[in-house]
Amino acid sequence: MAFAKKSLFVVLAVFLLSHLGCEAQVQLPANVWSELAVADISAEDVWAIYSSPGLPRLIVELMPFRFQRIDVLSGDGTQGTILNITLQPTNSGPLTWHEQFVEINHRTRTKVVRQINGGFLNIGFTLYENIFQIRKTGRNSCVIRATNNFIILQGSESGASFITASWRMAYAVVDYIRANRANNYLASKTDSQ
Numbered sequence: 001m002a003f004a005k006k007s008l009f010v011v012l013a014v015f016l017l018s019h020l021g022c023e024a025q026v027q028l029p030a031n032v033w034s035e036l037a038v039a040d041i042s043a044e045d046v047w048a049i050y051s052s053p054g055l056p057r058l059i060v061e062l063m064p065f066r067f068q069r070i071d072v073l074s075g076d077g078t079q080g081t082i083l084n085i086t087l088q089p090t091n092s093g094p095l096t097w098h099e100q101f102v103e104i105n106h107r108t109r110t111k112v113v114r115q116i117n118g119g120f121l122n123i124g125f126t127l128y129e130n131i132f133q134i135r136k137t138g139r140n141s142c143v144i145r146a147t148n149n150f151i152i153l154q155g156s157e158s159g160a161s162f163i164t165a166s167w168r169m170a171y172a173v174v175d176y177i178r179a180n181r182a183n184n185y186l187a188s189k190t191d192s193q
């Protein structure tokens, strides 16, 4: 009787373990971040671009080597907006996905953009999001932090090789603001002459 009970328990345990082994895949969370210190532009001015409803259109113009097109699937560029992203075929890693502006917080100057369909979710990721945070460091200076949060299912770790810390978007936005200022300065000089 005791033996029968014990072997039943062992069989049950083996069944549960093998079952769990298949069902509960191991999730591997990680993140990568980059920071760009900007010495001549205020946090407010940088945030105005990052939070702008027009950013999806602008960023295709500023980074033509990265983006082929960005279509708005729903929303008006504010929190909740869903975009269809298509990268240029010369990029490595996933080339197309849907992403959502899940948070645009004007108080903390934080924008969270999460892939919700396709992209990294098709190659063994259960989470892939970019968080942009603009931190004030002075009246006319700030730090642009870009964090990439992701969770990979065990067995799909090779997908992580597509992820690198990148300052590209921060550089593009900063260059755009500086160029705009120079243009405005020239325009105002021309006006006053």
Ligand SMILES: *[C@@H]1O[C@H](CO)[C@@H](O)[C@H](O)[C@H]1NC(C)=O
Residues within 6 Å of the ligand: 071, 073, 084, 085, 086, 096
């Ligand atoms: C998203 O873009 C891709 C590639 O440009 C296109 O094939 C697809 O139909 C688009 N999806 C939607 C829902 O518009």
